[in-house]
Amino acid sequence: MVRTDSKLKIAVQKSGRLSEGTLRLFSDCGISLNLHEARLIAPAENWPLELLRVRDDDIPGLIMDGAADLGVVGENVLEEARLERGGMGAAAEYRLLRSLDFGHCRLSIAQRTEDANGSLEGQRIATSYPYLLRRWLVQRGIRATPVSLTGSVEVAPRAGLAEAICDLVSSGTTLAANGLQEREVIFRSQAQLIGRMGPLQPEQSATLDRLLRRLDGVQKARESKYIMLHAPKKRLEEVLSLLPSKHPTVVPLQHTRTEVAVHAVSAETVFWETMEQLRELGCSSILVLPIEKML
Structure with missing residues (x-):
């Protein structure tokens, strides 16, 4: 199916198990949607894209037939549709773009x-x-x-x-x-972001690349924590060995020469036991914070 408009058309579940998670994900990506309950098309106010709000069972077909550019759909619905359409000789191809962190x-x-x-x-x-x-x-x-x-x-x-x-x-x-x-x-x-086969228009490709970068940033931020603490210089190697981070940042503190500030981003859980061990090594001001955005 050939279209001339440059907006990305994204098929999403109108209501049901994945609807809330999908809308929250787009909101976290900074996409403002003009949503009305009775309308099946929700244009974005600040992005060249629009949502097609449909039944989840319809999403794989819209992608496989090329009627929509992208879709957010449960893997179970997607695989069931692929098997059914394949058995009937209908088009059943799509591109898997991202696994999303909801709908498990x-x-x-x-x-x-x-x-x-x-x-x-x-x-x-x-x-x-x-x-x-x-x-x-x-x-x-x-x-x-x-x-x-x-x-x-x-x-x-x-x-x-x-x-x-x-x-x-x-x-x-x-x-x-x-x-x-x-x-x-x-x-x-779990929820999957899929795309239709075939090339997108240059403007659509640019929008998709930008969207994927933000999706990756949002999902990485949800999985990560920001760790901040003051550590004694003489125990620094022991402190760093306890932190679940590969590349912590170590910076001097203005008020003392015996301590440094350590900042780290961790994709792993920081347990109370780890914090207690850090405390025993002489660390202070230990903070573990959620991360809102990452790029």
Whole structure:
């Protein structure tokens, strides 16, 4: 599909599991969106892009058919669509641009609690992801029958529609409430930023490059902490060995010649035990701070 406008069109979930995380991510990137609940297109006020707010099941097709430039979609929805479209001979290609740090879940087999250790052989398994389930069954050599349902999968065993289910699980609370026990994870998922195949216009490519830089900065900042402390010079090597950072900055302090200031960015968790060890080495003014932005 060939378009002449230079705005990036990004398909996102209008409402649901990924919607909030997607909007927060764009906001953290400094993108101001003109959102109205009833409108399916949300233009950015300060970027040459617009969001297409659609059902999550529609996002892979919009990308694979070239109707949208980018999409934010759950890996589970993406892979299910790829398998389905591939089986029908339809276009199923896309570019994976970034894995995003939200929308984590798992697709799991669950059975009634009293049957949780029983065989799946010959069983009916209710699911909204028949292609992912069928692939897993073939890989395991299990002969079972997927039963496709578009919603309320958890009630299938109680309603006599199936003996087991295959559905998304986050905490497992819904399974327990319906007398089900998680048995095996068949697919793990998180949000993905994908792009259509084929070249973008130069203006679109520039916008995408800028967006990816900001996405990387936001995600790196979320994962990192900024560490600041005063350390005695004579124990500096021991102090630096405790810090979860490869390139700390060491600067002199104006009020003393026996101590230095140490600043470091860490992508690892800084535990209380580490801070206590630093204190025992004579460090003071130990601060561990969140980072808002990084480039």
